[in-house]
Amino acid sequence: MAKIVVAGRADCPYYAKAELLGDRLQKNLPDFKLHKILKTPEEWEDWLSETCQQRGWNHQKSPLIWRELIDRGGKGVLIGGANDFQEYASGYYGLSSDLLSSDMRKIAEENQQTKIEVDEEEKLLKSQSNPLHVCITNASSGVSYGMINTIAQGDVFGKTTEVSLHLLAADDRLDYLEGTEMEALDLAQGLLREVIVTSNTHQAFSDCSVILLLDEIPCEPDCEKSTWLQKNAEYFSNYAKIINEVAKPNVKVMLAGEGPVNFNVFMMLQNAPDIPRQNFVGLSRLTENHAKAIVSNQLKVNSDDVVDVIVWGNSYDAHYVDLSNARVHNYDGAVWGPPSFSRPVLEMLHDDKWVGEEFPSLVKQRKAEVQEKLGHPATMSRAAAITTMVGHWWNGSPSGQMFSLAVVSEGWYGVPEGLVFSYPVTLNPKGYWNVVQDINLTEPMKAKINDTVQDLLSEKYVMFPPPKAPTPPPTAEAVPSTDGGEADSVQFKSSEQLITLEESEKETSVTKDGEETAE
Incomplete structure (x- = not known):
């Protein structure tokens, strides 16, 4: 063309x-x-x-x-x-x-x-308009390209909300972005008020109410994970400082690129003190969608018919995909009901070996398998996962369903407070998420969730090492008398109470043979 x-x-x-x-x-x-x-x-x-x-x-x-x-x-x-x-x-x-x-x-x-x-x-129109300012970073990527029309036609922020779209990319990608800008305007979508193309981060984030971060820091084969995490920390901390300075005070920020998403959200939280911490989240929806697609293929239903799949833990790496609360609609089984009728997924699968062994491997391999078939990164599914999740965050999620989202913990399910962790959430129309807190966890499930906690803590400790453990108190022992015999009363030393002895001018100690030696 x-x-x-x-x-x-x-x-x-x-x-x-x-x-x-x-x-x-x-x-x-x-x-x-x-x-x-x-x-x-x-x-x-x-x-x-x-x-x-x-x-x-x-x-x-x-x-x-x-x-x-x-x-x-x-x-x-x-x-x-x-x-x-x-x-x-x-x-x-x-x-x-x-x-x-x-x-x-x-x-x-x-x-x-x-x-x-x-x-x-x-x-005149601009003077009467108050568009929602939305920024997409790494905007020359295929993921960004796949999101623009969905945003412009009102499927994300509503059919009456005008949007000013800020596209941020490096200097050497501005030519491509200008072409993207022209094509976006050629969409002739009435809600797309303007498109701003820039490589200036301050300009891109200025006055924004929503920021979608698609950035990724490639991890070279010979690069240690700690070094890679430090690069991510520096990069996203800088973003957070600028957002804190120029974006709207109540800006919503979603990290949705490749890489250590939970860790990057955590680092941004440390560097944006004026933004509510619940306004920084990480995308788990793509992993959740992978799991739904695999289950739906096994049950021969549409992937949208599988609901309430939970991704616990680290969106990027060590996570636990939980089917214990998942349900399936429109399943061709012995019992039928109205569209709202659903059956437990585990009962319909009735294959513990597949669920426990094959399913986790299939989820882990899904991204690589899709990309191998395509011959290029799977941008369409990631773009859809982002826009759907942001739409739920902005307008509320479907009633009666829960979704996975990486958010800052307040201690739910034993996860340390302040750690960014993927939880089951519901989202209300006022733009808030709520962690579902009544999930019953078995001991094996708790163990798997704890594994993901330890993985996230190991990433956090790269930048914030844990305090050194205090030196253990000495073992309580009897204090001998100065004349070589046993003391009339036994005294103990502990970390809570340090008891010193009244000693003579010259301190003494007792050898194994019971002889006094001067120190």
């Missing part, structure tokens, strides 16, 4: 010529897509200079025309001006423009007047 961008001054006759030729190509060719950028004469010079500088082009007049490499990313391919575009269209598609100069000037005047009116309308 070809995507051509035609940019120019609103009063430029040659822009009008290129625009109409592009319209003609788009109308007649199903795989041709046109995007227009129209600037006022006052805006044009600065915009042209900045664009050419970023993309490494040398072009000094209106219009500026290039082809976006939407199939493989990159800076795009410069076509040139109106005459260059005419040659391009004639050579590739056999079409050309026969527009007269007088018509070109007339259309240019109309373009300029329309631009003035549209800008005034947009300015």
Whole structure:
């Protein structure tokens, strides 16, 4: 598919010529897509200079025309001006423009007047609008790309909530993000008020009510885990400080990239003292969805029919996927009921060996298996897991169901307070999560949960080592008398009470043979 961008001054006759030729190509060719950028004469010079500088082009007049490499990313391919575009269209598609100069000037005047009116309308609309500012980091990733339309059409924050989308990426990915911005605007979604593309973290987080962190710090094969965790700690602590400084005071922050999610949430909590700590969470939904898909395949139902699967512990590494409370709807069994009717998953599986041995391995291998089949990272499922979870966090989760979310512990189920741990939660329409606290845990389940606690503590201790254990008190022992015999009363030393002896001018001790020696 070809995507051509035609940019120019609103009063430029040659822009009008290129625009109409592009319209003609788009109308007649199903795989041709046109995007227009129209600037006022006052805006044009600065915009042209900045664009050419970023993309490494040398072009000094209106219009500026290039082809976006939407199939493989990159800076795009410069076509040139109106005459260059005419040659391009004639050579590739056999079409050309026969527009007269007088018509070109007339259309240019109309373009300029329309631009003035549209800008005034947009300015008035923005003054009356109060959009929700949402930031996505690592926004040049496929996961981010898969989320934008869902957010823009109101499936996440509601059908009446306008959104200002902030896309943050490194400098060398800004060209790609500009293409993403153009495509987002081409969606023509009424709720997408604006798209801001930036590599400046302060600008990206400024005034945001929701921040979705998709960043990941690759762990090189020869890198020790402690070193990798330290890199993550520095990176996400810096994020937290900026969020604390410039974002909304009640901003909701979800970490949803690859890597030690729980650890990174924990580090952000230490560096954002002004943000409520319950507003930092980590994504567990993708692992939960993996488990649901595996169970649904075993039971021959839709994965959405499997509910109340719990992911305990570390979202990234050592976690325990619990089916003890899971239920299945629409199962083709001996007992039927209305759509709300469900049966316990474990009863329907009735295979303890599969549940105890095969199922955990299948969940652990799911991501790698999907990526091997695809030949690239599984971005669609992660994007869906994020947008669904954020939608539940913002609007409330379905009644009667619980979901998994990594949140800061207050001591629930014996997990140390302050540790970030994946729990079963429900979410209410006011934007709060609540940990489900009435799960009955068997001793084997408690042991598995404790294993995940120890794993998370080992990560925490990389940055916050535990205090050294106090020196154990000496064993209580009888104190001999000074004359070599037994004391009339036995005195004891302990950590609670230190009893010193009244001694003579010269301290004495007793050898094994009972002889006094001076110290």
